[in-house]
Amino acid sequence: MRLLILSSLLILVTTAAAAQDTLWTPLFNGKDLNGWQHVGEGRFVVENGLLKTEGGMGLLWYTGRKFGNVVIRVVYKNPEGKNSGVFIRIPEPPTEPWMPVNRGYEVQIDDHGDDYHCTGVLYSLTQAKARPSKPGEWNVMEITLDGPRTVVHVNGVLVTDYTEGDPVPPKKIWYEPDRGPRPLEGYIGLQNHGPEDVVYFKEISVRPLSHP
Numbered sequence: 001m002r003l004l005i006l007s008s009l010l011i012l013v014t015t016a017a018a019a020q021d022t023l024w025t026p027l028f029n030g031k032d033l034n035g036w037q038h039v040g041e042g043r044f045v046v047e048n049g050l051l052k053t054e055g056g057m058g059l060l061w062y063t064g065r066k067f068g069n070v071v072i073r074v075v076y077k078n079p080e081g082k083n084s085g086v087f088i089r090i091p092e093p094p095t096e097p098w099m100p101v102n103r104g105y106e107v108q109i110d111d112h113g114d115d116y117h118c119t120g121v122l123y124s125l126t127q128a129k130a131r132p133s134k135p136g137e138w139n140v141m142e143i144t145l146d147g148p149r150t151v152v153h154v155n156g157v158l159v160t161d162y163t164e165g166d167p168v169p170p171k172k173i174w175y176e177p178d179r180g181p182r183p184l185e186g187y188i189g190l191q192n193h194g195p196e197d198v199v200y201f202k203e204i205s206v207r208p209l210s211h212p
Contacts, residue, residue, distance in 0.1 A: 023207040040097035051201040053192035061189030068185025075203035084109040084199040089186035102178040120159030124176040132157035
């Protein structure tokens, strides 16, 4: 009987995991930039099924729709010392790369910054709870947009848990984002930071947010 119960539980867990995987919708098709648009300097190219940054500073944003109450999964590889970011809660279609900095949030990709400027934080706004990113390897970032709450896991480890209105440090330098509230839903994008910052993306997918 115990073996039967354990087998049944294993089947249920496996089935639930498989069902959850089917809920992911890929936003990058691995072939071209269909559904995406670039603003600013530089560009993104598709190389061997991967998105690769070139030059910058610019932003590749998804034109299909705004996102809120979803989980965004980004699989990326940043060689040692390279810089990029995932932008969320962008309020309107961007025409240049600085509006998303100041009116959305950048989830940072950079393993050399301090705890307010490293992978998985809302750039310069939140302090990292952990630093699990692995330079030069494929990493999985999951960004949960839950109403006014933003939660970021990197490789399954919690890095950020921020709710609108939580205290943040003051802006210290011009290129840090303006402080203030962001919308509950918005466009998303990927940053090409500069000519020396070559970063690769293998997957950008979303799924609906499910509460227990």
